[in-house]
Amino acid sequence: MDDLLASLNDPQREVVTHVDGPMLVLAGAGSGKTRAITYRLAYLIRHDTPPWNVLAITFTNKAAEEMRRRVEALNTPRGATLCTFHSLCAALLREFADRAGIRPNYSIYDRDDQVRLVKEAMTRAAVPVAAVVPTRVLAKISHAKNSLQTPAALAEAAAGDRDRQVAEVYRRYEELLTANNALDFDDLLLRMAFVLRDNADVCELLGRRYQYVMIDEYQDTNHAQYLLARAITLRHRNLAVTGDPDQSIYAWRGADISNILEFENDYPDAKVIRMEENYRSTRAILHTASNLITHNVMRKDKALWTQRPGGPNVRLLYCNDEHDEAARVAGRIGKLRDAGVPCENITVFYRLNSLSRVIEQAFLAAALPYRVARGLEFFNRKEVRDLLAYLKLLVNPDDDVSCLRIINTPARGIGSVTIDHLRRHARRGGGAILSTCACGLQAGLKPPAAKKALAFAKLIESLQGLLEAPVPDVVNHVIEEVDFRQALASREEPRDSPTWANVMELVNTAAEFDQARQGGSLAEFLHQVSLVSDADHFDGGDGAVTLMTLHAAKGLEFPVVFIVGCEDSLLPLKRGDEPDKWSQASRARYEEERRLAFVGMTRAMDELTLSCARRRMVRGRTTPQAASPFLEEIGTDFVTVEDLTTPAPSAAAHRRLAGRFYTDGSSDADQRRIIEAMEVDAEQYVPSQYTYLRPGCRVYHPKFGPGLVTNMGTQRWPDTRIDVLFDDCGPKRIVLKHADLELIGQ
DNA sequence: TGATAGGTGTTTTTT
DNA sequence: ACACCTATCA
Numbered sequence: 158m159d160d161l162l163a164s165l166n167d168p169q170r171e172v173v174t175h176v177d178g179p180m181l182v183l184a185g186a187g188s189g190k191t192r193a194i195t196y197r198l199a200y201l202i203r204h205d206t207p208p209w210n211v212l213a214i215t216f217t218n219k220a221a222e223e224m225r226r227r228v229e230a231l232n233t234p235r236g237a238t239l240c241t242f243h244s245l246c247a248a249l250l251r252e253f254a255d256r257a258g259i260r261p262n263y264s265i266y267d268r269d270d271q272v273r274l275v276k277e278a279m280t281r282a283a284v285p286v287a288a289v290v291p292t293r294v295l296a297k298i299s300h301a302k303n304s305l306q307t308p309a310a311l312a313e314a315a316a317g318d319r320d321r322q323v324a325e326v327y328r329r330y331e332e333l334l335t336a337n338n339a340l341d342f343d344d345l346l347l348r349m350a351f352v353l354r355d356n357a358d359v360c361e362l363l364g365r366r367y368q369y370v371m372i373d374e375y376q377d378t379n380h381a382q383y384l385l386a387r388a389i390t391l392r393h394r395n396l397a398v399t400g401d402p403d404q405s406i407y408a409w410r411g412a413d414i415s416n417i418l419e420f421e422n423d424y425p426d427a428k429v430i431r432m433e434e435n436y437r438s439t440r441a442i443l444h445t446a447s448n449l450i451t452h453n454v455m456r457k458d459k460a461l462w463t464q465r466p467g468g469p470n471v472r473l474l475y476c477n478d479e480h481d482e483a484a485r486v487a488g489r490i491g492k493l494r495d496a497g498v499p500c501e502n503i504t505v506f507y508r509l510n511s512l513s514r515v516i517e518q519a520f521l522a523a524a525l526p527y528r529v530a531r532g533l534e535f536f537n538r539k540e541v542r543d544l545l546a547y548l549k550l551l552v553n554p555d556d557d558v559s560c561l562r563i564i565n566t567p568a569r570g571i572g573s574v575t576i577d578h579l580r581r582h583a584r585r586g587g588g589a590i591l592s593t594c595a596c597g598l599q600a601g602l603k604p605p606a607a608k609k610a611l612a613f614a615k616l617i618e619s620l621q622g623l624l625e626a627p628v629p630d631v632v633n634h635v636i637e638e639v640d641f642r643q644a645l646a647s648r649e650e651p652r653d654s655p656t657w658a659n660v661m662e663l664v665n666t667a668a669e670f671d672q673a674r675q676g677g678s679l680a681e682f683l684h685q686v687s688l689v690s691d692a693d694h695f696d697g698g699d700g701a702v703t704l705m706t707l708h709a710a711k712g713l714e715f716p717v718v719f720i721v722g723c724e725d726s727l728l729p730l731k732r733g734d735e736p737d738k739w740s741q742a743s744r745a746r747y748e749e750e751r752r753l754a755f756v757g758m759t760r761a762m763d764e765l766t767l768s769c770a771r772r773r774m775v776r777g778r779t780t781p782q783a784a785s786p787f788l789e790e791i792g793t794d795f796v797t798v799e800d801l802t803t804p805a806p807s808a809a810a811h812r813r814l815a816g817r818f819y820t821d822g823s824s825d826a827d828q829r830r831i832i833e834a835m836e837v838d839a840e841q842y843v844p845s846q847y848t849y850l851r852p853g854c855r856v857y858h859p860k861f862g863p864g865l866v867t868n869m870g871t872q873r874w875p876d877t878r879i880d881v882l883f884d885d886c887g888p889k890r891i892v893l894k895h896a897d898l899e900l901i902g903q
Numbered sequence: 904t905g906a907t908a909g910g911t912g913t914t915t916t917t918t
Numbered sequence: 919a920c921a922c923c924t925a926t927c928a
Contacts, residue, residue: 217918243918268917290912342918410917509915511919572904688918708916730915753916776913777919 161196161231164855168432169193173200175397179390179424181417182399185461186446186759187437187714190399194371195224197397199233201369208236210368212389215241216377218689220712238367242382243342246349247684249363250340256356257348262680264339264549264556265687269542271295271341273558278329284322298327302343303379303411336589338555343411346381353388364392374712375400375420379411387423394424402457403450406708406753408745418457435461435759437714439468441795442765446758448792453748464852466869467795471758473788474768475800478779479512479722482770483519485801486719489766490702491523493717500526502716504703506757508728512721513704520702530705536686538659545663545686547635551621552680555589564590564613567640571613575606591617628682629667636660707757718761720754723769725783728754754787767791771802857899861886 172193184190215221221239254261308328315321375398390396476482520527546559565571583593595614597607729750854866864883
């Protein structure tokens with residue numbers, strides 16, 4: 158442990174060794190924050206805090222997993238709770254279900270389920286679905302929930318008919334959730350916050366259980382999360398939060414940046430630590446990103462600095478259209494690969510998921526391996542959702558949304574007429590759809606329909622007999638009894654659709670769950686699955702370029718980064734309903750877009766490229782695009798502009814050009830210019846294993862043995878030289894490129 | 904009851 | 919451009 162402390166800088170060491178009382182860590186991008194809090198966790202446990210008294214909350218499951226891995230790598234005893242706010246609350250709500258007024262077998266509704274429920278609520282509230290878009294209403298409901306507004310409060314504050322309608326839908330929506338014994342994502346946080354507010358004993362108990370609480374990405378917590386943190390730490394006040402106001406990018410989802418800005422007011426005795434030395438990026442990248450972020454008005458000033466040398470300039474790529482842009486990015490990546498850069502070191506960011514398509518096409522054409530880090534590719538598949546709906550219904554028979562989803566899947570002759578009848582009858586009697594099915598004729602169904610409904614109820618009932626069995630057994634049993642395979646086979650699937658493989662993958666997930674949590678209940682499994690996204694299973698190192706949204710990029714780092722689509726209405730993104738000119742009212746949103754760009758840029762370690770297109774196909778129309786205003790704000794000091802656009806050729810001509818670029822290697826002048834530009838750059842690439850190299854690092858040289866870096870030369874790669882004081886051979890100057898140095902400590 | 908066509912809306916970003 | 923929903927027909 159002490160050896161580890163030695164490898165930290167002063168503020169990092171302060172973070173790690175702080176034990177009791179509140180602490181605020183303002184950690185700039187790339188300042189080694191994750192490392193510091195991981196070490197602190199280990200430090201606490203090494204200094205006699207039982208691991209089960211430590212709670213560390215991260216923003217994503219992936220981050221939690223990563224931290225668990227790192228803590229274990231430090232040989233720290235296991236047992237600390239490492240999770241997201243949502244999964245913490247899901248578990249606590251199972252434990253304290255009675256206090257929350259729900260049953261522990263509750264269902265968690267994801268966005269898709271929520272939309273269905275909102276639609277139902279709209280029907281009941283007699284709001285025509287055509288008049289208001291359900292997703293819009295849902296957004297408003299979510300917003301209301303995040304600000305702890307009840308339907309009644311919303312109705313009271315309503316300014317017009319539209320608002321009143323929303324409030325009414327909200328009321329019905331809540332009713333439906335209760336009837337279905339279900340919670341949505343927002344509820345998980347809210348309900349638990351209410352439990353803590355209203356039950357001093359639970360507060361007390363959790364305070365004792367979680368003696369030390371750490372929260373990462375605190376700038377992106379919302380009000381409910383703030384209340385939760387406060388309640389749990391009320392007694393001992395051992396709350397350590399880390400974050401960076403400049404990286405707050407989730408205000409749209411209710412994140413409240415004042416949580417972190419006001420922390421010092423809430424805890425006047427808080428120890429405040431600033432980490433401003435950046436270990437990740439070259440000076441060129443850091444300087445350019447800093448230039449951008451200083452344009453934010455609503456901001457605490459902070460100066461990031463690095464000891465790393467300048468590195469190659471940030472490149473600004475102007476392209477003709479999105480195909481041209483994609484082809485150039487792909488071409489550049491091809492060059493890097495040929496120069497020996499592993500593809501997993503490279504990433505492409507974009508503002509909208511929809512931008513990935515063109516990039517993917519270009520990568521396919523160039524035969525570049527890539528992976529798209531999309532949120533829910535797997536769990537959104539119909540077959541997976543259907544299977545999960547069966548499981549949910551078994552656990553929670555009141556879950557009408559799941560019931561309706563599978564009542565006729567696979568087809569068992571229960572059509573819309575029968576379903577409508579069931580719904581009406583269920584609603585009148587206040588029962589669930591499933592129990593109404595079991596009523597058969599008594600539900601007023603015609604004999605043939607009643608028979609089918611009864612059969613369905615029987616099927617579910619028989620499956621419920623297995624609830625106590627290990628989770629994988631239940632899953633397999635359902636697949637067999639429901640004859641899932643048959644159902645899938647009869648469905649006309651498009652060629653090479655790995656439908657069945659997806660079902661099997663869910664079985665695997667269940668097996669993994671069972672292994673990790675011996676005797677875990679099916680409810681637990683379903684809750685976990687509901688809170689996990691595909692991106693969580695996503696770990697690099699598979700030799701592929703990663704494609705992801707800027708939001709997904711948070712917390713990651715890559716040696717080589719491309720940000721595409723740096724255009725005016727795309728980054729910053731302008732919504733359809735936004736006025737032409739950015740108004741004062743939308744300034745906060747505008748600044749969040751700037752922070753988003755900042756987050757993307759600061760992911761880069763060695764090389765950063767920003768690109769934009771002159772024209773882009775948006776919603777089926779080719780529109781002229783202006784460059785992002787951010788591209789001017791990054792300054793010119795460390796920026797190289799590559800404007801390779803040609804004067805107004807037709808879009809078709811460009812597609813031809815982009816296509817030819819890879820197929821026949823034809824050599825018109827334009828193309829030669831592109832290739833030459835790429836070759837020059839490929840030489841400037843600095844391998845990422847040297848990213849963290851700086852004075853003070855310990856390195857190992859195959860010939861001279863271990864030594865201490867005393868000075869970094871300012872020469873650009875590949876000429877970079879460094880001075881090393883070797884333990885055995887004394888001081889030497891080394892050309893970085895030729896020495897196979899290994900970094901052994903910082 | 905299921906398949907198809909045409910019309911409509913859609914696009915932030917994610918737990 | 920595309921996905922999804924609804925209305926219409928077999």
